[in-house]
Amino acid sequence: MAIFGQVLTAMITPFDASGALDLNEAVRLAKWLQDNGNDGLVVSGTTGESSTLTDAEKLALWEAVINAVTIPVIAGSGSNDTAHSVHLTKEVTKMGAAGILAVGPYYNRPPQSGLEGHITAMANATTLPVVVYDIPVRTGRKISTQTLAKLANTVPNIKALKDAAGAPAETANLMAQVPKDFELYSGDDGLTLAFLAYGGSGVIGVATHWSAPEHQAMITAFKNGDVALARKYNDILLESYAFETGDDNPNPIPSKVMMNHLGFKVGDCRLPMGPPPVGLADRAATVHANLQKAREALSK
Numbered sequence: 001m002a003i004f005g006q007v008l009t010a011m012i013t014p015f016d017a018s019g020a021l022d023l024n025e026a027v028r029l030a031k032w033l034q035d036n037g038n039d040g041l042v043v044s045g046t047t048g049e050s051s052t053l054t055d056a057e058k059l060a061l062w063e064a065v066i067n068a069v070t071i072p073v074i075a076g077s078g079s080n081d082t083a084h085s086v087h088l089t090k091e092v093t094k095m096g097a098a099g100i101l102a103v104g105p106y107y108n109r110p111p112q113s114g115l116e117g118h119i120t121a122m123a124n125a126t127t128l129p130v131v132v133y134d135i136p137v138r139t140g141r142k143i144s145t146q147t148l149a150k151l152a153n154t155v156p157n158i159k160a161l162k163d164a165a166g167a168p169a170e171t172a173n174l175m176a177q178v179p180k181d182f183e184l185y186s187g188d189d190g191l192t193l194a195f196l197a198y199g200g201s202g203v204i205g206v207a208t209h210w211s212a213p214e215h216q217a218m219i220t221a222f223k224n225g226d227v228a229l230a231r232k233y234n235d236i237l238l239e240s241y242a243f244e245t246g247d248d249n250p251n252p253i254p255s256k257v258m259m260n261h262l263g264f265k266v267g268d269c270r271l272p273m274g275p276p277p278v279g280l281a282d283r284a285a286t287v288h289a290n291l292q293k294a295r296e297a298l299s300k
Contacts, residue, residue, distance in 0.1 A: 002183050003129060003159060004072045004099060005039020006202030007215045010047035012252050012259060013061065015267035021057045025265055027068040032264075037212030040072035041065065042162075042204055045101055046138060047252040050076050052270040055088065062092050072098030074131060080105040082118045089125040099129045101162065106139040112147045119143075123155045130157055131204075135164035135187060145170050149177040162187040162204045163195065172198045189215075190241040193234045196222045207240035209255050210262060211291060236294035243287045249280055258284045 011033065014025035030041060043065050044050040044058050053061070058077075066073045075097040077088040082105070089100055102122045104115055123130045132151060136142035142165055151158045163171050164187030175184060175198045183201040186192040192203040196219065208215050218233035243258075245251035252269060257276050259266050261284045268275040 002201035004074065004131075004183075004185075004201075006219045007038055007208055007212050008040040008042055008072075008074070008185070008202070008204045009033050009038050009208040009212065010042040010045045010204050010206060011065075012209065012255050012266055013044065013048040013053065014265065015270065016265075017267065019267070019270060021053070021061065022265070022267070023060060023064045026061060027064050029259065029264055029266065030065045030068050033209070033212070034069045034071050037216050038071065038208065039202075040074060040098065041069065042074045042076060042101055045076035045103070045133070045204075046135065047206055047255060048076060049252065049270055049273065051079070051106075058088065059091060059095075062097060063095050066096050074099040074101050076101040076103065076133075078103040078105070078122060078133070080108050082121050085118070085122050086125040089122050093126040093128055097128060099131055099159075100126055101131050101133050103133040103135065104139040104141060104143050109141045112144050115141065115143050116147050116151060119151055119158070120155055123151075123158050127157065129159040130155075131160040131162050131185065132158060133162045133164070133187065135162075137164070137166070142167075145174045145177070148174055152178040152182045159183060160185060160201070163191075164188050166191070168194055168198075171195060175199050189237070189244065193218060193222065193230060196230075206244045206251055206255055207237065210258055210288060211237055211240050214291070214295070232298065236291065236298065239287050239290055243283065249277055253277075254280060254284065257281050258288065261285055261288060 014022040016022045062075050075092040078085045102119050134143045160183035162185045186195045186203040189205045189207050214233050218230045222230035253276050256266050257280050
């Protein structure tokens with residue numbers, strides 16, 4: 001079993017009707033995710049709208065969720081300011097988080113030496129395991145395979161990668177260079193099955209908000225050698241992958257719409273994401289209904 005499990009959700013952050021952080025709903029959602037197929041949670045990552053949360057909101061959110069669940073909670077304490085990231089990492093380490101998510105610094109577009117220095121500084125600020133988060137579509141700079149391999153081999157508590165770089169060949173290249181206990185998590189739900197072939201541990205997902213059981217079944221089937229069954233589960237997840245993000249409704253807008261559809265009161269995204277486009281709620285209802293039908297068909 002991977003250090004954090006095989007299915008984790010990058011949890012959305014609930015806001016009330018006025019746009020304020022809703023800790024009660026965050027706790028309710030976290031408990032529901034724990035009870036519905038998730039081995040762990042990532043709190044205040046990209047999907048959690050971390051860049052719009054104040055430090056006080058992040059600290060309150062981490063504390064509330066850590067105390068509400070028994071599964072591992074990984075805190076997204078990184079930003080594009082190294083000193084700020086180190087500060088938040090130290091603070092959440094005191095709270096009992098299970099790990100740290102260290103995203104590549106966004107907007108600055110630093111050189112690889114700067115990326116290495118930033119992530120190393122975060123890792124040195126904690127005794128917790130660190131998951132490096134590579135998502136160049138949002139940060140503007142890919143953490144190179146060479147840099148990732150160096151971090152994995154020289155910084156003892158850098159234990160995993162959340163890979164949302166969309167470059168499977170480079171992922172395979174990296175996994176040939178890292179220690180045997182280094183773990184790969186798909187940061188792109190649609191690539192999870194492919195990453196398992198490279199030795200991936202699982203997924204830190206978005207569609208896992210509503211389809212964690214199918215992700216669990218897919219990953220378990222693959223690890224048990226039943227690739228055909230894993231593909232069946234992947235097939236029924238394709239619609240969810242397509243729904244979770246897009247140019248007109250980027251992540252996390254669709255996830256908030258879906259969880260509102262499922263009875264949670266998570267509100268809209270804060271600007272600059274903002275409210276969902278017209279028709280997305282209807283699409284969420286269709287995606288969920290189709291998933292339910294597929295569940296029933298596979299269970300027969």
